[in-house]
Amino acid sequence: MSPKTLYDKIWDAHVAHEAEDGTCLLYIDRHLVHEVTSPQAFEGLRMTNRSVRAPDKTIAVPDHNVPTTLDRADATTMTEDSRIQVEALDKNAKDFGIHYYPVSDVRQGIVHIVGPEQGWTLPGMTVVCGDSHTATHGAFGALAHGIGTSEVEHVLATQTLIQKKSKNMKVEITGKLRPGVTAKDITLSVIGATGTAGGTGYVIEYCGEAIRDLSMEGRMTVCNMAIEGGARAGIIAPDEKTFEYCKGRPHAPKGAQWEAALDWWKTLYSDDDAAWDLVLTLKAEDIAPVVTWGTSPEDVLPITANVPAASEFEGGKVDAAQRSLDYMGLTAGSPLTDVEIDTVFIGSCTNGRIEDLRAAAEILKGKKIKDGMRAMIVPGSGLVRAQAEEEGLADIFKDAGFEWRLAGCSMCLAMNPDQLAPGERCAATSNRNFEGRQGRGGRTHLMSPAMAAAAAITGKLTDVRDMM
Numbered sequence: 001m002s003p004k005t006l007y008d009k010i011w012d013a014h015v016a017h018e019a020e021d022g023t024c025l026l027y028i029d030r031h032l033v034h035e036v037t038s039p040q041a042f043e044g045l046r047m048t049n050r051s052v053r054a055p056d057k058t059i060a061v062p063d064h065n066v067p068t069t070l071d072r073a074d075a076t077t078m079t080e081d082s083r084i085q086v087e088a089l090d091k092n093a094k095d096f097g098i099h100y101y102p103v104s105d106v107r108q109g110i111v112h113i114v115g116p117e118q119g120w121t122l123p124g125m126t127v128v129c130g131d132s133h134t135a136t137h138g139a140f141g142a143l144a145h146g147i148g149t150s151e152v153e154h155v156l157a158t159q160t161l162i163q164k165k166s167k168n169m170k171v172e173i174t175g176k177l178r179p180g181v182t183a184k185d186i187t188l189s190v191i192g193a194t195g196t197a198g199g200t201g202y203v204i205e206y207c208g209e210a211i212r213d214l215s216m217e218g219r220m221t222v223c224n225m226a227i228e229g230g231a232r233a234g235i236i237a238p239d240e241k242t243f244e245y246c247k248g249r250p251h252a253p254k255g256a257q258w259e260a261a262l263d264w265w266k267t268l269y270s271d272d273d274a275a276w277d278l279v280l281t282l283k284a285e286d287i288a289p290v291v292t293w294g295t296s297p298e299d300v301l302p303i304t305a306n307v308p309a310a311s312e313f314e315g316g317k318v319d320a321a322q323r324s325l326d327y328m329g330l331t332a333g334s335p336l337t338d339v340e341i342d343t344v345f346i347g348s349c350t351n352g353r354i355e356d357l358r359a360a361a362e363i364l365k366g367k368k369i370k371d372g373m374r375a376m377i378v379p380g381s382g383l384v385r386a387q388a389e390e391e392g393l394a395d396i397f398k399d400a401g402f403e404w405r406l407a408g409c410s411m412c413l414a415m416n417p418d419q420l421a422p423g424e425r426c427a428a429t430s431n432r433n434f435e436g437r438q439g440r441g442g443r444t445h446l447m448s449p450a451m452a453a454a455a456a457i458t459g460k461l462t463d464v465r466d467m468m
């Protein structure tokens with residue numbers, strides 16, 4: 001048998017039909033659904049009198065539009081548009097008989113946090129969702145694609161997806177991370193190295209000692225941003241940590257089925273002599289705590305650097321860099337650690353898991369945030385919130401002056417009441433820093449939870465290593 005990559009193996013195991021031009025029909029094991037990209041898809045089914053093909057493999061949860069304040073049960077806290085989307089999902093989930101975690105359910109949260117938490121996401125599966133950050137689920141050694149609304153309808157109706165195979169890219173992170181450096185710094189540094197188009201046409205497998213050393217939470221953070229590097233998906237070979245995380249989850253297999261699943265999962269790795277179309281290697285010890293300075297996730301610099309000048313960029317990038325600097329209101333040459341912020345957002349499907357909250361609490365313990373700072377911690381799910389409360393993290397956050405919110409996408413994107421006002425500047429643990437992403441005119445600096453916590457205390461972009 002010819003050697004295969006992990007991606008090749010999962011792909012081959014799911015091809016139901018291959019056309020002459022290489023277009024394939026892939027079987028889909030899990031379809032995750034949220035309220036933004038699904039209303040038209042369900043409407044399409046209704047209009048043509050079709051049902052959901054595999055309701056038992058279809059899981060829905062509202063996340064983008066839901067307010068995260070404690071009074072959210074009161075529907076008037078939502079805009080009309082948001083309320084319509086959430087109510088449509090309530091109705092569609094009921095009418096089509098799919099699994100559902102409504103806003104009132106403690107298990108509700110960001111779809112990419114709920115899926116793994118409930119054991120829906122498992123190694124070797126194909127997972128799709130009408131959401132680009134479906135890449136997150138690749139952390140389990142699953143092939144996880146973001147899809148568009150017409151594809152959502154196709155998957156609802158047929159449990160298959162039409163796809164062409166991507167190329168194989170390997171991103172290896174060798175050695176050990178230095179103190180204060182996290183999964184977020186890895187994934188941002190990779191995008192800094194490849195650019196936002198570097199992964200176009202590829203599925204990226206992340207590997208190497210530093211990836212092996214990451215928890216499942218950290219691996220999800222890394223895969224989450226594969227899409228920001230342009231890739232079709234990110235993936236990490238499952239290992240004992242993966243199996244340990246999955247074991248006993250509500251929808252993970254049990255007993256003999258668990259044993260059978262393990263047998264297959266243990267074959268899920270890239271063969272030694274597998275062929276790669278592209279390889280990138282970074283040394284873990286070269287990775288610093290980083291922040292973004294511009295309006296693209298590739299605008300990454302170590303926190304010890306200065307704001308760049310547009311003239312440092314090449315060719316076509318000079319204008320884009322100048323536009324970014326203008327939008328961000330930054331002066332070339334000034335130290336990044338001089339940049340003052342007024343808002344801190346810790347949360348999102350990139351960094352809204354328990355380990356992220358622990359990392360923030362570690363920095364915030366016994367400290368107060370800067371006077372006048374607006375700071376919020378938004379757990380990725382109701383269960384993350386409950387665990388953080390049980391571990392005493394919530395008290396640390398509240399004592400420090402953070403708002404302690406309910407689960408949702410929140411200030412990751414301006415689709416709910418948590419938004420930046422024009423000119424406000426935010427240290428954010430999310431994954432996108434585009435113009436207006438967190439609110440019109442708002443300025444976003446992406447970083448790790450520990451770095452965001454440090455910035456909340458000092459009121460400036462801060463090197464977390466100075467606080468450890």
Ligand SMILES: CC(C)[C@H](C(=O)O)[C@@H](O)C(=O)O
Pocket residue numbers: 036037064130131132133146413
């Ligand atoms: C709203 C949704 C379609 C979108 C996505 O696909 O990623 C959102 O989750 C985001 O992060 O921008």
Ligand code: SF4
Pocket residue numbers: 063064110112131133348349350408409412413430431
């Ligand atoms: S948390 Fe942000 S990135 Fe993740 S699904 Fe929600 S909006 Fe998209």
